Amino acid sequence: MDAILLQLLNGLDKGSAYALIALGLTLIFGTLGVVNFAHGAIFMIGAFCAVTLSKIFSLSHLASEPSGTDFLGKPKYDDVLYIKEWFGESAGAWMLDWSVPLSILFAIPVMIAIGFIMERGLIKHFYKRPHADQILVTFGLAIVLQEVIKYFYGANPIPTAAPEAFRGSFDFGVLLGFDPNAIIYPYWRLIYFAFSAVIIGGVFAFLQFTTFGMVVRAGMADRETVGLLGINIDKRFTIMFGIAAAVAGLAGVMYAPINSPNYHMGMDFLVLSFVVVVVGGMGSLPGAVLAGFLLGILESFASMNEVKNILPGIDQIIIYVVAIIILLTRPRGLMGRKGVMEE
């Protein structure tokens, strides 16, 4: 039982990342009709926003006096952090420790700007082109973004720690009447799940309860009619692209302490996220979220030794097996709308 609960938590945690990326993909597809293969790269850039802020906070100059000798026997000068000089020892240390949560503030404008630039600079030229062209150009863009990040940050993963206060684990077992340490789960993963829930709720609330969201939803349903009413739907869709980029970027920022960011992490998520979108139903936001959590949980359960003993290798194919079954029984996905991708 404790193993099942642990895998359920794992599934919700994995599902959070899938759902956030798939949500952004669906927003872009639903509004602009673009199949964006660069979305994984946006997630990766979000994680590197956290790395970047951490590096900015770690900027330093050399001390004036040597503290010893380096590996070549030459005088060694310690690094003195600017942040500690400017804000004081304790405030500087706090900022460095909390660099990942603080990166959220840094990442939102950066990711929205990147989204705008991508949409205005490249993707808008492919709106009327076939989906195959869109996939090729956005996939190419993803590779370019990857290589740019690798050029500046290297190919090696960069450890990016959560704040000290959230580095331990929470003992769920005690809460549920199990023995101590039976079900422990890392604080930061729980925070990631809660953060995802807030972001997903925020996006739905924005679309549901604001005039802007109402227009966007109307545009998703019937773009031409909304245009005929004199509403500049293109401008709103561009803003939605920026919001979708920010959602993926924030998913990346908060993911940085879970696994050390590397230039390839976007690609690792991209394929799975597309499966999530297809299983959820192309263009369906609730479908993307539902499928994200569903596939995350199934993937976690498939990794259990008890399951692998019966079906060896199932952990590697479970998502695709489920995708095939769902698409055979519900060709539009779990919550797909009629007419989307069916012309």
Next chain:
Amino acid sequence: MSFSNLTRRGLMKTGAVAGAGLALPTYLSAASHSGFTNAPQGDTVTLGFNVPQSGPYADEGADELRAFELAVEHLNGGGDGGMLQTFSSKALEGNGIMGKKVQFVTGDTQTKSDAARASAQSMIQKDGAIMISGGSSSGVAVAVQGLCQEAGVIFMAGLTHSNDTTGKDKKANGFRHFFNAYMSAAALAPVLKNLYGDDRKVYSLTADYTWGWTQQESIQAATEAMGWETINDVRTPLAATDFSSYIAPVLNSGADVLVLNHYGGNMVNSLTNAVQFGLRDKQVNGKNFEIVVPLYSELMARGAGKNIAGIVGSQNWDWKLEDQLGARYTGTNAFVQSFGTKYGFPPSQAAQTCYAQTLLYADAVARAGSFNPCAVVEALEGFEFDGLGNGPTLYRAGDHQCFKDVVVVKGKENPENEYDLVEIVEATPAEQVTYDVDHPMFAGGELGNCNPGA
């Protein structure tokens, strides 16, 4: 009436066969003069350095390339000479190799076997490389070694740790200076027993490919021989990034040791996940829970950050060896000095093995008095040397594997900088990690005969 059977079709066939016969060995054309592939013409000789310049091991590849450049500089008489000063063999004179200036070409393995073979083939055929070296993956090493055997050039392997490279996939034209999975396990077992006792229950996660399998087999055999029990081994997909669902079952498995047979990004992520799940702080069976990573690299330690603290593993070499363990590891400081002066930071073990391999090849040519691969093979087989940083070393004739001390390391609790992440626990003597050529873990392949390519 004609007595000739020559028809138009027959003439074309004959012409085609003759043409193909003449054109066939384009890259062996040089060999036709001297009996081996890419015999150096003029006053230069070309070496091919095949390293990952893109992909997940690009940083490791960059360090290998730095070491190769340094080795070529030293061979040509530039710089401070590095380990040429300490190398026990004195056949090299700083005037290139046998008076021919060394030049090099590079290829990108991308850490993919097919890409690595293609780049090696290009360097052999188009650039006339007479020796191929480098790489950061056993899959790549095995693939490129096979190609070099077919093409008739020498392969001096870079970072490859699978038993198979000098085991079932060994080739007469291939040589490995780097240690292997069996040696890691043989070196680690006694240290683990000292540190953690002889009554432990092991749960291992293993990367599902050739290196992972041989590493797991080796460490399981070595730890079980000293009394530990392996309660589960779980294969994890090479493409996995989040290991939480593989780590979670460890919590209540009854195991008190987790062995991570992972390398590169896999290891960084699995170790990070294991620490996040509190395994380092856990008590099981009345003992502290421990994590072991049999193969370490400095770049992996850097990626894992603070999570590497206290984790035991093994290395082929460490830049602090001579300072900490004395003159037995002479050459280390000379190399660190050269590399550090040129690049500003200490070399990695990947850099050291590539530098050593280049010198060893050049020295073998000089001692043999020929670039002929078969002469080089003969010079390297059974060659005993010292002064390249690893202590006294033997290039065993039976499998072309180097036998030398293995460095057991532990992640530092309070590293002073990003290049000082591990502390040396001990250097396990070569005798303790030596095995028979026909050891079951290395069985299944034949070295075969050297191929000069002509």
